[in-house]
Structures are given as C-alpha cells and as structure tokens.
Amino acid sequence: MHNKTIAELAKGLRSGEFSSVELTTAFLGRLKQHSSLNSYITVTEDLALQAAEAADARLAKGDAELLTGIPVAQKDIFCTEGVKTTCGSKILDNFIAPYNATVVDKFNNAGAVMLGKLNMDEFAMGSSNETSYYGVVRNPWDVNTVPGGSSGGTAAAVAARLAVCATGTDTGGSIRQPAALCGITGLKPTYGRVSRYGMIAYASSLDQGGPMTRSAEDAAIMLQTMAGFDEKDSTSVDLPVPDYRAGLNNSLEGLKIGLPKEFFGEGLNSDVATALEAAINECRKLGAQVTEISMPTLKLAIPAYYVIAPAECSANLSRFDGVRFGYRCENPADLTDLYTRSRGEGFGKEVKRRILMGTYALSAGYYDAYYIKAQKIRRLISEDFKRALSEVDVIMGPVTPSTAFGIGEKIGNPIEMYLSDIYTIAINLAGVPAMSVPAGFANGMPVGLQIIGNYFAEDRLLNIAHQYQQVTDWHQQTPKGFE
Amino acid sequence: MSLTADDVKKIAHLARLGIEEQDVASYAKDLSGMLDLMTRMSDLDTDGVEPMAHPMDQVQRLRADAVTEQDNREKFQAIAPQVEAGLYLVPKVIE
Structure with a gap:
C-alpha cells in the first residue's frame, strides 16, 4: 500500500x-x-x-x-x-x-x-x-x-x-x-x-x-x-x-529550456553534472530545445540573501520574548533579564547567529550599506530572471x-x-x-x-x-x- | 571587515539575546566571515536601482474597518508562561 x-x-x-x-x-x-x-x-x-x-x-x-x-x-x-x-x-x-x-x-x-x-x-x-x-x-x-x-x-x-x-x-x-x-x-x-x-x-x-x-x-x-x-x-x-x-x-x-552557464561551472560535482546532462537529454528527446543563457547577477544571490533573510529573521523572531507563549527562563531578575535569558536559553546557535547578523545589518550606520544594498541587488536578480524567462x-x-x-x-x-x-x-x-x-x-x-x-x-x-x-x-x- | 568580541556583545544586547561568554569568539569569527561574503555586493554598481522589499511589489491590501476576529483572550492566555486576572505577568518594571 x-x-x-x-x-x-x-x-x-x-x-x-x-x-x-x-x-x-x-x-x-x-x-x-x-x-x-x-x-x-x-x-x-x-x-x-x-x-x-x-x-x-x-x-x-x-x-x-x-x-x-x-x-x-x-x-x-x-x-x-x-x-x-x-x-x-x-x-x-x-x-x-x-x-x-x-x-x-x-x-x-x-x-x-x-x-x-x-x-x-x-x-x-x-x-x-x-x-x-x-x-x-x-x-x-x-x-x-x-x-x-x-x-x-x-x-x-x-x-x-x-x-x-x-x-x-x-x-x-x-x-x-x-x-x-x-x-x-x-x-x-x-x-x-x-x-x-x-x-x-x-x-x-x-x-x-x-x-x-x-x-x-x-x-x-x-x-x-x-x-x-x-x-x-x-x-x-x-x-x-x-x-x-x-x-x-x-x-x-x-x-524552450535555458541553461544558465553560471549554474554549470566551477563547484558543481562532476557526477552530479553527468546525471543532469542525461536528464536534460531526456527533455530534448521529448521535444524540448535547449539553449545556454547567462544570468550574471546569480553569483550575488548568496551575499544578498544572507543580509535580507537574517534581517527579516531578527525582526520576526523578536516575538519570542518569554512573555506571551513559549519558553521562559527560571527566576528572571528583571524584564531585560527575562527577555535575554529566555531567548538565550531557548534559541540554538544557528538561530542566534542569524539574529545577530540581522540585528547588525539593520542597526544604525549599517542599514544602507547592507540592507538597502542587498535589496537593490535583489531587484537586479529578479530582473535577470524576468529577462531570461522572456x-x-x-x-x-x-x-x-x-x-x-x-x-x-x-x-x-x-x-x-x-x-x-x-x-x-x-x-x-x-x-x-x-x-x-x-x-x-x-x-x-x-x-x-x-x-x-x-x-x-x-x-x-x-x-x-x-x-x-x-x-x-x-x-x-x-x-x-x-x- | 571583522567584528570584535565587544561588537558581538553590543549586537546581542540590541537583540536582547543571551549568548554564552565562551561562544562570543566563535560568533565574532562567523559574523566576520559573513561580512566578508557580503563585501562581494560592492562588485555590482547599484546606483539608481530601486530597492526591492517584496517579490510582487505589492501594496498593502485594505479592508473595511470592521471587527473580524472573535475574542480569544482565554485561549491565548492558556499557553502563556504567567498570567493573572487576564494580564500577562512580567518582573516589576517600575519601582
């Protein structure tokens, strides 16, 4: 079954x-x-x-x-x-x-x-x-x-x-x-x-x-x-x-299938590449036409993402404060201690890393250099997709x-x-x-x-x-x- | 760009996020590594590009100003760490 x-x-x-x-x-x-x-x-x-x-x-x-x-x-x-x-x-x-x-x-x-x-x-x-x-x-x-x-x-x-x-x-x-x-x-x-x-x-x-x-x-x-x-x-x-x-x-x-040359370069395991070539060949046999395309902004996706996603995460996860639901630390000394320890004891290391990154990227003096810059790159990446998909x-x-x-x-x-x-x-x-x-x-x-x-x-x-x-x-x- | 242990502590305070003293150095190293990754963004000229906050470039949808939610206070307070008389309790803020 x-x-x-x-x-x-x-x-x-x-x-x-x-x-x-x-x-x-x-x-x-x-x-x-x-x-x-x-x-x-x-x-x-x-x-x-x-x-x-x-x-x-x-x-x-x-x-x-x-x-x-x-x-x-x-x-x-x-x-x-x-x-x-x-x-x-x-x-x-x-x-x-x-x-x-x-x-x-x-x-x-x-x-x-x-x-x-x-x-x-x-x-x-x-x-x-x-x-x-x-x-x-x-x-x-x-x-x-x-x-x-x-x-x-x-x-x-x-x-x-x-x-x-x-x-x-x-x-x-x-x-x-x-x-x-x-x-x-x-x-x-x-x-x-x-x-x-x-x-x-x-x-x-x-x-x-x-x-x-x-x-x-x-x-x-x-x-x-x-x-x-x-x-x-x-x-x-x-x-x-x-x-x-x-x-x-x-x-x-x-x-019409486009293969971005940026996707098939350095860093791609050769056995994975071989399997993908065979898969794309199957699509050819089914009647598809395959052409190489270029999407030059793709290489900036990781830096832009690791600004934008942590920034949004740091704002979203501020709701976990030990007050309305979820984990609360034992015997908080005062309100700041309640927030700090509930969050410190409740979140794991990767989540903390991203909250710290996002808080930094959104903080005064760095907002334009990181967050706004990343959002501008996001626009260019999105335009790259729109152009390719036309x-x-x-x-x-x-x-x-x-x-x-x-x-x-x-x-x-x-x-x-x-x-x-x-x-x-x-x-x-x-x-x-x-x-x-x-x-x-x-x-x-x-x-x-x-x-x-x-x-x-x-x-x-x-x-x-x-x-x-x-x-x-x-x-x-x-x-x-x-x- | 590299961050010091003091920078990390300052950011953690801004986020009201407790971090263990013994982890400060590794956060400083990881965040510095992330910032190095981000310096690649300056390779691209973005002058005059409109920042994109949202994939659909939507504007916030409006609705009639009418009550649509029922009162869920009891349901929501049932899962709170500490409540009394319908209020959420926290340590004393004003002496």
Missing part, C-alpha cells in the same frame, strides 16, 4: 480494496518501525485514527475528495490547533498552537489524515536538519548522511514512505534541497501562491510553503489543496488557482552542488554550509516557482534536477516534471530497507 501514488490510493479507498483506517494503521506501523530516522517530532496517532474513521464515513457517503483518507504529515512549522508545534526549537517545546495554519485547515477540509509533525532545522534555518533541537534526521539512502534542510524530516519521511506526501517550506531552498538529497519531488510555488497564515515566519518576503511528494502528479494534487488566496495572509495573491492536473499530459514539443520557457540546473553530505561534515563551518545553497537562493529572492525532480544517482545517492519557471507557472513545471517521470523511473526508486 505504501508504495502507491495518491491517485492509486484514492482508487483503492473507493473500490473498498482497503479503508483509510487500514491505510493509516499501516503508515503508523511503518513510522514506528523506522523511528530511528527521527523524521517525526510528534506522532498524532489518536487524531490520525479519528480522522481516518471520519474519512471512511465520508468515502462511504460518496462526497470524498482526492486527499480524503490519505495519510499525510505536516512540517512542524505549520500551526496545528491543540497539537504541539515546535518549529524545531526549544523555545517552542511547550507550545500547543491555539489555531490552525490555513494550509492545515485546507488539508483537514479535504479529509486528509495527519500522521504527525515532521522534524526540521530550527526555525527553518539550516541546510542539513542538524540545527533541530530534536536531533538530526537521517537520510534513508544512507543513514550516515544528512537529509538536507530545512524540510529534512519531510524529505526523509516521504522518501522512506513514512507518509504518502507531506508539506515543506522554502525560504532559500528548504523544499528543493532536501527533496534533491532524498530523491523525491518538491515544489516551491510562486511567492504568495500558498497562504503563510499560521506558518511560523522566518523571512517573510521569501517564505513559501509547498508540496513534497514522490511524483509530479502527487505534487499537483497536493498543490491543488494548498494553493489559493487567503484573506488572513496580507501577501497572499488573489489570482484563480488553475487545475494543476489538467495539463500534466501536454507535450513538451517546442519547449527568452526561454523554463530554466534548468542543479539543485545542489553535490549529493547528501555526511552528518557532522559541515555543521562546524556555517559559511561553507551557506555556500551550498548557491543554486536555490536566487529563486526565492525573485519569488518565482521552482521544482526539484529526481534525476538519477551519483555514487548511489540521489540527484535532483531543478526546473525554474515564470511567476505562477506551477502548472507548466508540473507538466514538464510529469512528462519526464513518464520516461524515467528515478522517482519510483526506494531506499534499501524501506521497500
């Missing part, structure tokens, strides 16, 4: 081949059996079984949706009413969310069954899931390597079939990079496409939630449920949501410079860790959508192909990924021990 797609499961639930309670029980068994991956922070077994019973009743009545009765999981950044919501941090270890994120409401309304809350880098700050207060997540393809981050728990759980599909969020690559390192499909939608209400903020002008699944078709089904205007999110975009499955079977004949339909490239690295290998060197986000970060600065699609293996570890599209072209990205997945089976590979 656990290897079926959403569409196949939906069919099985309707034909009576299995019930949602049976399906949910099977997944609960699997995630307990494989708890050593540490992909879940909280398992909501009782709630899941209740939701499964309700789904079975809805299926029997005949008013079910595609996701009704399907076991899913939420990244622990999405608030879930009555259920612990930690964001991977000690400061929220005691936080029972008083309301649901809009995304969570949408899954509930669709009748999906939530199995639990997934591990992640603390406040989504990290590229390896090693900054989580709840411990490192293991990559099911090689348990001595990281699953990527920040949506590392999601990627590991979906790759190991411990959930049919699950949510992620992406501020600088946090859906695409772990999807690539764990060999699954991940889509970061256009900024504003999916509501951020109840999704704990890291860098508000960059954060975007999206689906992480086995296949592009599953991603289309999940995005259909997640996307749409939300009055409760002031940056939500009020545009109609297309039928994401309608165009999956469109031909790629005449599709010449080609999509841009393709790597997601990561290498396959999954070892646990402990990079955590001591934060700058080196930041540099590994080189291919994903510019996309968030521009706000365009992008996907990571399984594109083979290098030395036995998964490689992801990145497909970047124009604003609100999620349907086109899903179409290309789906067509590619009709002629390849990389997305159907399962790590050993998790068959």
